Amino acid sequence: MIVILEPDLADRRAVVDAVMAAAHRFPGIEARPYEFVGAEHTLAEVHLIGSTSHVPSDVFEGLPGVRKVVRVSARYRLIGRHDAAQGPVGFEVNGVRFDETSVHVIAGLCAVDTRAHVDATFAALGRAGVVTARMGAYKPRTSPYDFQGLGAACLPWVFELAGTHGIRLVAMEVLDARHIDEIQQALEASGHPTAVMLQVGTRNAQNFELLKQIGRRREFPVLFKRGMGITLEESLNACEYVASEGNSRILFCLRGVKTHLGEPHRNLVDFAHVPVVRRQTRLPVCVDPSHSVGLRAASPDGIPDIVHALGQGVVAGACAVLVDFHPRPEVALCDGAQALRLEELPRLLAYVARVGAAYREAARLFAAPALSLSATA
Ligand code: PEP
Ligand code: MN
Numbered sequence: 001m002i003v004i005l006e007p008d009l010a011d012r013r014a015v016v017d018a019v020m021a022a023a024h025r026f027p028g029i030e031a032r033p034y035e036f037v038g039a040e041h042t043l044a045e046v047h048l049i050g051s052t053s054h055v056p057s058d059v060f061e062g063l064p065g066v067r068k069v070v071r072v073s074a075r076y077r078l079i080g081r082h083d084a085a086q087g088p089v090g091f092e093v094n095g096v097r098f099d100e101t102s103v104h105v106i107a108g109l110c111a112v113d114t115r116a117h118v119d120a121t122f123a124a125l126g127r128a129g130v131v132t133a134r135m136g137a138y139k140p141r142t143s144p145y146d147f148q149g150l151g152a153a154c155l156p157w158v159f160e161l162a163g164t165h166g167i168r169l170v171a172m173e174v175l176d177a178r179h180i181d182e183i184q185q186a187l188e189a190s191g192h193p194t195a196v197m198l199q200v201g202t203r204n205a206q207n208f209e210l211l212k213q214i215g216r217r218r219e220f221p222v223l224f225k226r227g228m229g230i231t232l233e234e235s236l237n238a239c240e241y242v243a244s245e246g247n248s249r250i251l252f253c254l255r256g257v258k259t260h261l262g263e264p265h266r267n268l269v270d271f272a273h274v275p276v277v278r279r280q281t282r283l284p285v286c287v288d289p290s291h292s293v294g295l296r297a298a299s300p301d302g303i304p305d306i307v308h309a310l311g312q313g314v315v316a317g318a319c320a321v322l323v324d325f326h327p328r329p330e331v332a333l334c335d336g337a338q339a340l341r342l343e344e345l346p347r348l349l350a351y352v353a354r355v356g357a358a359y360r361e362a363a364r365l366f367a368a369p370a371l372s373l374s375a376t377a
Contacts, residue, residue, distance in 0.1 A: 001047075001048040001052040001055060001057070001069065001070070001071050001072070002045050002046070002047050002048070002069070002070050002072055002077065002082050003019050003023075003045060003046040003047075003048065003060045003066055003069050004043075004045050004066070004067045004068050004069070004070065004082065004083055005019075005043070005044040005045065005046075005065055005066060005067060006065055006066070006067045007041045007042065007043050007067075008041055008042055009044070009065050011065070012035075012042070012044050012065075014065075015044075015063065015064070015065035015066065016033045016044060016046060018063050018065075019031070019033075019046040019060055019063060019066065020033065020046060022059050022060060022063065023046065023048055023055075023060075025059075026054075026055050028050045028051060029048050029049070029050040029051075029052060029055060030048070030049045030050055031046050031047070031048055031049075032046065032047045032049065033045070033046050033047075034046075034047060034078065036089045036248065036282070037089075038089040038090060038099070039090065039092070039097060039099060041089075043089065047077060047078075052071070057069040057071070067083075068083065070082045070083065074236075074280065075237055075240070076236045076237055076239065076240035076243075076281070077240070078240055078243035078244060078248065079236065079239055079240055079243050079248075079250065079252075079281045079282065079283055080236075080280065080281055080282070081278075081279065081280060081281055081282045089282050090284050090319075091221060091248070091249040091250075091284075093168075093169055093195050093197065093221045093249065094168045094169055094194070094195035095131075095168055096131060096132060096168050096169050098221075098251055098284040098319055098320060099284055099319060100278075100284065100317065100319055101319075102319065102356070103314055103318065103319055103320065103321065103352055103353075103356040104132045104319065104320040104321075105130055105132065105320075105321055105323060105348070105349060105352055106132040106133065106134050106169075106171050106223075106286070106320055106321065106322045106323070107121075107125060107130060107132075107133060107134065107322075107323045107324075107325050107345065108121050108122075108125070108133040108134040108135050108170075108324075108325055109121055109134070109135055109136065109324070109325070109326055109332070109339075110134075110136055110139075110290070110324045110326075110332065110334045110335040110338075110339065111136040111137075111139050111147065111149055111150075111332070111333055111334035111335070112135050112136060112137050112149065112150050112154045112158055113147075113150070113331075113332065113333045115157050115161070116327075117326065117327050117328070118135065118154075118157070118158055118161050119161050119165075120327040120342065121133070121325060121326070121327060121342065122161050122162055122164070122165035122167055123165055124325075124327075124342040124345055125165065125167060125345070126165035126166050126167065128345050128346055128349055129349075130345075130349070131166060131167055131168040131169065132167070132168065132169045132171070132320075133162065133167045133169070133170050133171070134170070134171040134172075134199075134322055134323075134324070135158055135162075135170050135171075135172055136149055136172065136173055136334070137149050137150055137151055137152070137154050137155060137158065137172055137179075138151060138172075138173055138174060138175050138176075138179050139173070139334055140173070140175055140201050140203050140204070141334070146334070147333040147334055149334075151182075152179075152182040152186065155182060155183060155186035156186055156189065156190055158170070159186055159187060159190045159193050159194055160190055160193060162193060162194035163190070163193020163194055164193075167194050168194060168195060169194065169195050169196070169197055170194055170195070170196050170197070171196075171197045171199050171223050171322065172196050172197070172198065172199055173198075173199035173200070173201045174198050174199065174200075174210075174214070175201070175204065175210070176210065177210065177213040177214075180198065180213065180214070180217055180220070183196050183198075183220075184219075195221075196220060197220065197221045197222065197223050197251070198214055198217070198220045198221070198222050198223070199222075199223040199225070200214065200222065200223070200224045200225060200242075201225055202225045202226065202227055202228040202255055202291075203228075205224070205225060205226060205227030205228075205230065205235055205238050205239075206227055206230065206234070206238050208238070208241055211238060211239075211241035211242050211245075212241055212244075212245050214242055214245075214247065215241060215242040215243065215244060215245025215246060215247045216245045216246065216247070217247065218246050218247045218249075220247075220249075221247075221249035221250070221251065222242055222247060222249065222250045222251070223250075223251045223253055223286065223322070224238075224239045224242060224250050224251070224252055224253060225253045225254075225255050225288070226252070226253065226254055226255060226257075226270075226273075228255070228256065228257050228258040228267060229257065229258045232273055232276065232277070236277075236280065236281060239252060239283075250283050251283065251284050251285075251286045251320060252277055252281065252283040252284070252285050252286065253285075253286040253287065253288055253320075253322060254270050254271055254273055254274065254277070254285065254286070254287050254288070254292075254313070254318075255267070255270075255287070255288040255291045255292055255322075256268055256269050256270055256288075256291060256292030256293075257270050264295070264297075265292065265293045265294055265295070265305065266291065266292065266293060266294025266295070266338070267291065267292050267293075267294065268292075269289070269292045269293065269309045269312065270292070271287050271289075271292075271309065271312045271313040271316055271318070272312075272316070274287065274313055274316035274317050274318050275316055275317060278317055284319045284320065285317065285318050285319060285320075286318060286319070286320035286321065286322055287309075287310065287312075287313030287314075287318045287320075287321055287322070288321070288322040288323075289306045289307070289309035289310040289313065289321065289323065290306055290322070290323050290324035290335070290338045290339070290340075291324075291335075291338070292309055293305045293306045293309050293338065294335075294337065294338050295337050295338055296329070296337060296338060296339070296340065304340065304344075306323070306338065306340065307348060307351060310323065310348075310351075310352070311351065311355045314352055314355040314356055314359060315355050315358055315359050315362070316359070317359055317363070321352065323340065323348070324338050324339045324340065325339055325340050325341070325342055325344070325345065326339035326340075326341070326342075327341075327342050329341060
């Protein structure tokens with residue numbers, strides 16, 4: 001059961017206290033207060049945990065400052081959207097806001113290989129005005145004999161170069177809690193020239209211990225990728241592990257699902273789930289067309305399949321896209337076949353801007369009442 005307060009209450013603390021006091025009258029019920037700070041609104045809720053079927057809602061609904069009470073069936077109560085009217089919350093990191101008002105392109109190397117490639121990639125992003133990058137230092141590979149990433153050794157120069165080129169945020173996958181410590185130490189040693197968003201890869205989507213560790217590191221926002229072989233519901237429950245430990249700055253990323261039915265693409269593109277995730281959760285949604293499609297091939301219109309897939313995500317309301325780029329894909333040590341060339345960046349950005357605008361126009365169209373077709377005599 002969730003008690004939702006009116007947004008932006010001046011006496012929020014007093015209302016929360018009154019709700020908590022009312023909840024404590026019911027034995028066996030635990031009440032936990034939560035606050036969600038958005039760009040425009042601060043939302044507060046009190047979650048009642050335990051067997052709440054015998055707890056009447058009107059006890060809370062009658063309290064001043066309470067907007068409504070919802071009985072939740074979804075188990076992902078923290079990331080869940082329980083009030084359809086609730087506006088976007090989103091989050092901010094190092095001056096970059098992830099919410100439903102813009103589309104961020106998070107672009108860069110799948111795996112960090114050389115300093116020159118990182119420099120060239122950040123420089124191209126900086127020239128194009130992109131401040132969000134991806135750089136893999138720890139790579140989960142199918143074979144133990146494949147390149148596993150440069151690890152902690154590359155962090156000092158990756159962060160230094162990010163700062164040089166004005167990159168405000170680097171998405172970086174971690175496979176183990178030790179990697180978070182290494183990132184933290186390298187950021188501190190270099191004077192925080194950029195910020196890092198911890199990426200949970202699809203292979204770790206149900207690594208519950210790692211998710212709990214990441215959830216406890218509230219200083220880092222999280223890019224959570226759906227599990228490639230589990231249901232969306234299972235991925236949302238897994239994602240809740242991060243939020244349940246206190247970290248609510250989560251960007252939920254769709255990246256395709258594993259099935260041979262997607263061939264010749266690497267995975268079956270699942271971006272029709274963008275509106276589903278937006279309806280069922282309050283998380284901003286990202287799509288990764290590179291790992292979905294897995295190859296750079298283009299259709300007769302000249303548009304790469306990756307860009308077509310990206311468009312499907314953006315036109316459906318994604319607020320971020322994660323895209324592999326490489327200055328020389330032919331020498332990339334990981335996923336070169338799906339990396340776009342840096343020269344592709346400006347027109348990809350132009351495309352994202354156009355498709356993003358088309359989405360916002362569509363949202364306005366559907367927000368208006370539908371025209372009724374009246375019969376003419
Ligand atoms: C990645 O983004 O580098 C990656 C490994 O993606 P995924 O976990 O979606 O396979
Ligand atoms: Mn990859």
